[in-house]
Amino acid sequence: xxxxxxxxxxxxxxxxxxxxxxxxxxxxxxxxxxxxxxxxxxxxxxxxxxxxxxxxxxxxxxxxxxxxxxxxxxxxxxxxxxxxxxxxxxxxxxxxxxxxxxxxxxxxxxxxxxxxxxxxxxxxxxxxxxxxxxxxxxxxxxxxxxxxxxxxxxxxxxxxxxxxxxxxxxxxxxxxxxxxxxxxxxxxxxxxxxxxxxxxxxxxxxxxxxxxxxxxxxxxxxxxxxxxxxxxxxxxxxxxxxxxxxxxxxxxxxxxxxxxxxxxxxxxxxxxxxxxxxxxxxxxxxxxxxxxxxxxxxxxxxxxxxxxxxxxxxxxxxxxxxxxxxxxxxxxxxxxxxxxxxxxxxxxxxxxx
Amino acid sequence: xxxxxxxxxxxxxxxxxxxxxxxxxxxxxxxxxxxxxxxxxxxxxxxxxxxxxxxxxxxxxxxxxxxxxxxxxxxxxxxxxxxxxxxxxxxxxxxxxxxxxxxxxxxxxxxxxxxxxxxxxxxxxxxxxxxxxxxxxxxxxxxxxxxxxxxxxxxxxxxxxxxxxxxxxxxxxxxxxxxxxxxxxxxxxxxxxxxxxxxxxxxxxxxxxxxxxxxxxxxxxxxxxxxxxxxxxxxxxxxxxxxxxxxxxxxxxxxxxxxxxxxxxx
Numbered sequence: 001x002x003x004x005x006x007x008x009x010x011x012x013x014x015x016x017x018x019x020x021x022x023x024x025x026x027x028x029x030x031x032x033x034x035x036x037x038x039x040x041x042x043x044x045x046x047x048x049x050x051x052x053x054x055x056x057x058x059x060x061x062x063x064x065x066x067x068x069x070x071x072x073x074x075x076x077x078x079x080x081x082x083x084x085x086x087x088x089x090x091x092x093x094x095x096x097x098x099x100x101x102x103x104x105x106x107x108x109x110x111x112x113x114x115x116x117x118x119x120x121x122x123x124x125x126x127x128x129x130x131x132x133x134x135x136x137x138x139x140x141x142x143x144x145x146x147x148x149x150x151x152x153x154x155x156x157x158x159x160x161x162x163x164x165x166x167x168x169x170x171x172x173x174x175x176x177x178x179x180x181x182x183x184x185x186x187x188x189x190x191x192x193x194x195x196x197x198x199x200x201x202x203x204x205x206x207x208x209x210x211x212x213x214x215x216x217x218x219x220x221x222x223x224x225x226x227x228x229x230x231x232x233x234x235x236x237x238x239x240x241x242x243x244x245x246x247x248x249x250x251x252x253x254x255x256x257x258x259x260x261x262x263x264x265x266x267x268x269x270x271x272x273x274x275x276x277x278x279x280x281x282x283x284x285x286x287x288x289x290x291x292x293x294x295x296x297x298x299x300x301x302x303x304x305x306x307x308x309x310x311x312x313x314x315x316x317x318x319x320x321x322x323x324x325x326x327x328x329x330x331x332x333x334x335x336x337x338x339x340x341x342x343x344x345x346x347x348x349x350x351x352x353x
Numbered sequence: 354x355x356x357x358x359x360x361x362x363x364x365x366x367x368x369x370x371x372x373x374x375x376x377x378x379x380x381x382x383x384x385x386x387x388x389x390x391x392x393x394x395x396x397x398x399x400x401x402x403x404x405x406x407x408x409x410x411x412x413x414x415x416x417x418x419x420x421x422x423x424x425x426x427x428x429x430x431x432x433x434x435x436x437x438x439x440x441x442x443x444x445x446x447x448x449x450x451x452x453x454x455x456x457x458x459x460x461x462x463x464x465x466x467x468x469x470x471x472x473x474x475x476x477x478x479x480x481x482x483x484x485x486x487x488x489x490x491x492x493x494x495x496x497x498x499x500x501x502x503x504x505x506x507x508x509x510x511x512x513x514x515x516x517x518x519x520x521x522x523x524x525x526x527x528x529x530x531x532x533x534x535x536x537x538x539x540x541x542x543x544x545x546x547x548x549x550x551x552x553x554x555x556x557x558x559x560x561x562x563x564x565x566x567x568x569x570x571x572x573x574x575x576x577x578x579x580x581x582x583x584x585x586x587x588x589x590x591x592x593x594x595x596x597x598x599x600x601x602x603x604x605x606x607x608x609x610x611x612x613x614x615x616x617x618x619x
Contacts, residue, residue, distance in 0.1 A: 076522075087519075
């Protein structure tokens, strides 16, 4: 039996459509699982149900084999980190971290030791006497993390903890979160709408849309083997081309009269319109990328540092491809015609949406 | 641009004159209580402060003010907190209810109280202590608009919901959250509300007179009817007390970390 289990969890607010529908998840002890999805997909509601701030309309939540579905949040032993830090402004950093232990009536000496230990863990050993307003956003969020961890929770819940921070601090802190999580081996649920965050941090990612779980898998599976078109388009950048099936058995398609081949047979019948999906990094400028070739005019060239993103108009639909940057790279010219190529195994075919 | 600045300054100057001229006139008058050839005299202050009735009435007013502040805090803070946290839709209703003392005149309120609480089984006006209790209740109602607004502004300045949830996830009960998180973070707002309540109670006249309690308001009124200089001195003392209160609010506001200032004036 899994350590944290959500079984048929459903949440409805008033007369609205369900915020979360038929949610089933099993999380093993020490796992780092991210809930990824756009705003309003139900990821935060699900997290709040685990924390106890919302009660499921139906279904069960079990933690270490104990049913906690209707247990109040202050009796769950679950640590929570919020987007807005939520440090108590009237308390010092040390008092904030020790608050949960004080509530648990731990001896003063034990609290002092734990606070010191936590301050060392978040690399802020000399900030115990500071007030939250004297810290930067990144430091405040570290303290919030330490405060949540000080009570030795069974599960750590993080609700978009990095959204309010600068890009650089965000990357630093996300590495820090993963380091601490591994060091303590704590079961963690992380809510984010940032796919890069979810991919880089998680053992498993739960992609959600409109209250429904679309797919659960490792970041590699989610990115490379999406099960729904939503997952395919939400995670990473994706080119979508409307093609006609020429020969389903051999996987032959036609796009604007140009023939393409997929690695596997197409399940739709001949003559059907399907969507061909291609990741930008699988496409090559020139003819050396594979046997599938398309020609078009370069519309834009965006220099992004390590990669250059090129948009090519294929007669109506633009297609994006990524080129790795190098010093001697010759950038394509806007307005000029180019051939792009890709191998059959880069193609995923889905029924037209 | 220059013309705008001129008019702005003119309005500021007129405002200052409007507020300060009567005050200076009162101050000047209160200092004339000595012999006619002595311009500056503190005789009026001496007499006013030495009058045993002054001390008695002031003590009673302060006692009633303290109890009023406690009752108002216990009613308003949990109400405003709960409205912010769970019933935001009810906010206009609660605001309207707390504004009722502005709509219902004090004289109507006190007549209502006398009608209900002056005959058995609720004969509160029979005894001094129970009449004082009635006075505390009436003053609590009068101070609702001020206390509610001060607390509401304080609650708007902090993220009540997230702080509450953070405390809950750390194991805190509702009582702990109110006492250790909400009250301390509203310190300045509560102090503002408390001082405004204090100012209202100390200066209130109508309800105290009809309930026949010798508080500071009726005492002042009696002085005005019978004496010339002492009431002016008492007014200045009263103003000084109010301003000292405001000074304390500012001082505490600057000292308390992460606090929001909520001002007010009598």
